Amino acid sequence: MTQSVKIKGISKKFVDQETGDELLALNNINLTVHEGEFVCILGPSGCGKSTLLNLIAGFLEPSAGEILVGPEKVKEPGPDRGVVFQEYTLFPWLTVIDNVKFALDQQQLTKQEKEEISSKYLSLVGLADFADARPHELSGGMKQRVAIARVLAMDCDILLMDEPFGALDAQTRQMLQKELLEIWEQEEKTAIFITHNVDEAVYLADRVVVFSAHPGQVRADVRINIPRPRDRLAKEVAEVKRELLDYLTIETYSA
Amino acid sequence: MDKSYEYQQLEENNELGVSNSEHSYGQESISPQNNLKLKKDSAKDIFISVLPIIGLLVIWHLIAISVTRSRGVPFPTPGQTFIRFYELLRGDIYLEHTVYKHLLDSLIRWGSGFLLAAITGMIVGILIGWSKIFDRLLMPIVYILQPIPSLAWIPVAILLFGLGGQSTLFIIFLASLFPVIINMAAGVKGVNKMYIRAARMMGLEDRSLFFKVLLPGSIPHLLSGFRVSLANGWRALIAAEMIAAAGSGVGYSIFQSRWNLDYASAFVNIILICIVGLIIERLVFTTIESQTIQKWGMKREEI
Ligand SMILES: Nc1ncnc2c1ncn2[C@@H]1O[C@H](COP(=O)(O)OP(=O)(O)OP(=O)(O)O)[C@@H](O)[C@H]1O
Ligand SMILES: [Mg+2]
Numbered sequence: 001m002t003q004s005v006k007i008k009g010i011s012k013k014f015v016d017q018e019t020g021d022e023l024l025a026l027n028n029i030n031l032t033v034h035e036g037e038f039v040c041i042l043g044p045s046g047c048g049k050s051t052l053l054n055l056i057a058g059f060l061e062p063s064a065g066e067i068l069v070g071p072e073k074v075k076e077p078g079p080d081r082g083v084v085f086q087e088y089t090l091f092p093w094l095t096v097i098d099n100v101k102f103a104l105d106q107q108q109l110t111k112q113e114k115e116e117i118s119s120k121y122l123s124l125v126g127l128a129d130f131a132d133a134r135p136h137e138l139s140g141g142m143k144q145r146v147a148i149a150r151v152l153a154m155d156c157d158i159l160l161m162d163e164p165f166g167a168l169d170a171q172t173r174q175m176l177q178k179e180l181l182e183i184w185e186q187e188e189k190t191a192i193f194i195t196h197n198v199d200e201a202v203y204l205a206d207r208v209v210v211f212s213a214h215p216g217q218v219r220a221d222v223r224i225n226i227p228r229p230r231d232r233l234a235k236e237v238a239e240v241k242r243e244l245l246d247y248l249t250i251e252t253y254s255a
Numbered sequence: 256m257d258k259s260y261e262y263q264q265l266e267e268n269n270e271l272g273v274s275n276s277e278h279s280y281g282q283e284s285i286s287p288q289n290n291l292k293l294k295k296d297s298a299k300d301i302f303i304s305v306l307p308i309i310g311l312l313v314i315w316h317l318i319a320i321s322v323t324r325s326r327g328v329p330f331p332t333p334g335q336t337f338i339r340f341y342e343l344l345r346g347d348i349y350l351e352h353t354v355y356k357h358l359l360d361s362l363i364r365w366g367s368g369f370l371l372a373a374i375t376g377m378i379v380g381i382l383i384g385w386s387k388i389f390d391r392l393l394m395p396i397v398y399i400l401q402p403i404p405s406l407a408w409i410p411v412a413i414l415l416f417g418l419g420g421q422s423t424l425f426i427i428f429l430a431s432l433f434p435v436i437i438n439m440a441a442g443v444k445g446v447n448k449m450y451i452r453a454a455r456m457m458g459l460e461d462r463s464l465f466f467k468v469l470l471p472g473s474i475p476h477l478l479s480g481f482r483v484s485l486a487n488g489w490r491a492l493i494a495a496e497m498i499a500a501a502g503s504g505v506g507y508s509i510f511q512s513r514w515n516l517d518y519a520s521a522f523v524n525i526i527l528i529c530i531v532g533l534i535i536e537r538l539v540f541t542t543i544e545s546q547t548i549q550k551w552g553m554k555r556e557e558i
Contacts, residue, residue, distance in 0.1 A: 059452055079458040089453040092551040093471040102467070103457040136552025154457060 002190050003080070003157040005033040005056060009065035012051050025051045027215035028065070033207075038184060038191040040205035042198065042244060048216025049194045050086075053162050056192065057083050069158060079103065082151025084164040088143045090135040096146055097122060097131035103154035121149040124183060141165075141172040148180065152187060159184070159191040165200070174232075177203055181228060198248070202240050203230055210247045220247045331519040339519035340526065349520050350511055352503050358527060361504040364420070365492045368427025369485055376432050376484070377477070380439025385469070390440070397436055405430035405491040409498055419502075423495045430491030431484040438480025442473025475548045482540055489532060 012026040025048040033039045043049050054060045056067055058077040067074040069081065077083075090099045100118040109117070122128050125145040135143055144164050151159060165173040181204060184191055195201050201208045205224055212219040222243060226236050312333045319332040331339070343354040350357070382389040383397075408429050412422035446469050454468045496506030505524045512521035547553075 057452075057456060059455070077452070077455040077458075079456070081456070083453070083456045085449055085453065087449050089447075089449045091450060091453075091468070091471070092553050093474070093547070102454075105467075106458040106463070134551055150457075 002035040002188055003070035004035045004068075005031075005158060005190060005192065006068040007031040007033075007052070007056070007065070008068070010052070010055060010062050010067060011064040012048065012055060012060065013063040024215040026055075027217050029216070029218060031209060031218060031221075033190055033192055035190055036188050038181075038193065038204060038206045040193045040195055040201035040208045041211060042195060042201045042208050042248070043211030043216070043219075044213050044248065045196060047211040047213035049196075049211060050162050051216070053083070053160050053192065053194055056158075057081055057160055079106065079154045080156055081158045081160055082154060082156030084144065084147045084151060084159070084161040086163040086166050088135070088140070088147070090143055090146055090150075092135050095132050095134060096127065096138070099135065099146055100150050100153050103150055107154070117153050118149075121153040122146070124152070125149045125179065139172075141168050141176060144168070144176065145179075148183070152183065157190065159189050159193075161191070161193045163194055163196070166195075166197075173200070174203075178229070180204070185228075198241050198244050199232065201244065202237055203232060208240075208244060210244060219250075220244075222247075329516070329518060331522050335519050336522040336526070339517075340523045343520065343523055349517070350503070350508055350515075354508075354523070354527070357503050357505055357508050357524070358531075361492060361496065361506065362531070364423055364496075364504065365427060365485075365488055368424050368492070369431045369488045371424070371428050372431035372484060372488065373435055373481065375428075376435025376480070377439050380436045380480075381443055381465075381469075383436065383440035384443025384473070385465075394440075397433060400429075401433040401437070405487065406494050406498070409495070412495075423492065426495040427488045427492050431488035434483040434487060435477075435480045438476045438483075439473065442476030442480075443469050445476060446472035475553050478540070478544060478548065482536075485535060486532070489528070489535075493528060 007029050010026055010029040011024065014023045014025055015021070016023070029052065041049050041052065051060065055062055056069075056074060058074050058081070074081075090096075091102065094102060097118055100122055101114050104114045104117060119128065119131070122131055125148055127142060127145055127149070130138065130142065135146070138146065147164065165176050168176065177200060193201075193204055202224060208220075208222045208224065209218055210220040210222065211217065222240065224240055226234070226240070230237055316332050316334075319330040322328065322330040343349060346353050346355075352360075379393060379397075383393050384390075405426050408426050409422070412425045416422045416425055450468055450472055451464065454464050459467065492504075493506035493509070496504040497510035505527055508524045509521045512518050
């Protein structure tokens with residue numbers, strides 16, 4: 001089942017353990033991501049994007065406010081929210097297929113079912129042939145595909161992605177964006193995708209939320225009604241890009 | 256590739272064991288390609304790798320001859336030693352037992368001491384790595400006890416257990432214990448925080464997180480701990496057998512040659528010690544590593 005994500009008055013303060021200095025990473029964020037929506041969060045480095053994602057994922061606790069996934073308040077990490085990290089986080093001691101299966105091991109499934117589900121998603125990301133490889137034998141793009149297969153296999157309601165393609169070259173990145181959209185359309189999941197890349201945001205999102213830095217705040221919320229698949233060079237795509245860039249540049253000057 | 260490197264590593268397995276952990280990772284560079292290359296010029300390679308052994312034998316022989324001449328003591332030559340080696344392997348009795356019995360007794364003492372140390376060390380190391388409280392309570396004790404050379408424990412061992420097998424076991428245990436604790440703790444602490452987050456995200460609670468992530472994630476460290484631990488234990492065993500009157504064993508055999516003047520047998524036992532060390536290092540550890548961290552591509556920075 002898909003779920004909505006409601007972010008209500010979220011602030012996050014980091015306190016330096018040694019100096020006692022406080023840093024307000026996020027200030028009073030209000031944001032609702034509707035069921036099945038694909039939202040990109042766009043903002044300059046250090047504006048608290050990862051912090052927000054970690055709060056939704058349950059890795060961090062907010063200093064103020066609350067986050068609701070469906071009707072439930074977020075308290076800790078859980079398999080209803082699948083995270084694709086910016087870093088490669090496949091377990092090196094497991095084969096590719098076992099990495100995908102890993103998430104299923106926590107669920108009440110028969111061996112047969114686990115086998116089927118993990119093979120299905122591995123094929124979906126085009127890596128069926130690499131089932132028995134080890135993560136270190138894969139390229140960066142392949143690793144992120146496995147990471148995506150892993151969260152899809154556990155059938156999460158919400159997909160949380162923190163610059164998952166950030167470390168990849170432009171071509172691989174575009175290919176994976178396309179694949180991700182195709183999968184998202186099939187699977188009907190709520191997706192929150194973090195990026196600092198305007199092209200990526202415009203290509204992927206139903207809505208782009210632009211953040212400003214110091215402290216992180218919502219600066220703009222832009223709906224993109226261009227039908228998919230989008231032509232990266234089309235005029236209306238360029239227009240949205242221009243709009244988003246304007247928000248980002250104002251931000252850079254004022255900061 | 257790089258045989259000299261491994262000898263050097265054996266030497267560097269010191270009592271402390273921490274500094275060593277960096278070395279063991281270097282071996283990952285032995286890739287299939289290198290193995291292929293090895294086979295191609297294997298004749299030359301074999302020659303080069305036996306060269307140090309030949310050199311050692313020549314030096315030994317020269318020393319034996321000159322010492323025998325100048326001091327008038329029967330310093331065994333390599334030839335004499337190998338004849339004795341053959342006799343002992345044939346089953347001749349030395350100090351009431353065959354050489355096999357001596358070796359087996361030593362191996363059992365070593366193995367059980369190590370096993371005890373590995374289990375205790377892993378448990379303590381996990382506690383230290385897992386919980387800040389245990390870290391602060393136990394780590395100081397480890398740091399205080401760890402620099403004590405294992406033989407310095409002999410009086411304690413004798414007071415506790417008297418002369419005999421238990422004392423030997425106790426000393427081997429202590430000699431093997433600290434490298435395991437320290438490396439296990441470092442391993443658990445060093446597991447990539449992102450692996451833990453990924454596991455939590457997939458719904459793992461403490462127990463399965465521990466068995467499925469922390470334990471496999473700390474295997475590289477643990478293996479280097481075991482390596483040092485085994486080497487320390489072996490060394491301590493030989494020494495402990497000499498002192499704690501074991502009645503059998505390789506170390507005991509060497510030490511008794513003082514009385515029966517059968518130096519050739521002592522030398523045979525020294526060679527046995529070398530062989531056992533090499534087998535453990537080369538066969539056992541290299542195999543374990545190639546089946547685990549090497550296969551997983553777990554270089555140090557990825558842990
Ligand atoms: N655990 C932490 N402790 C202290 N400060 C932190 C911590 N995590 C993040 N911060 C600070 O909070 C701010 C926001 O960090 P965050 O990682 O969320 O930024 P970001 O938008 O994801 O940046 P990037 O695009 O570079 O990943 C930064 O100033 C950062 O230094
Ligand atoms: Mg970030």
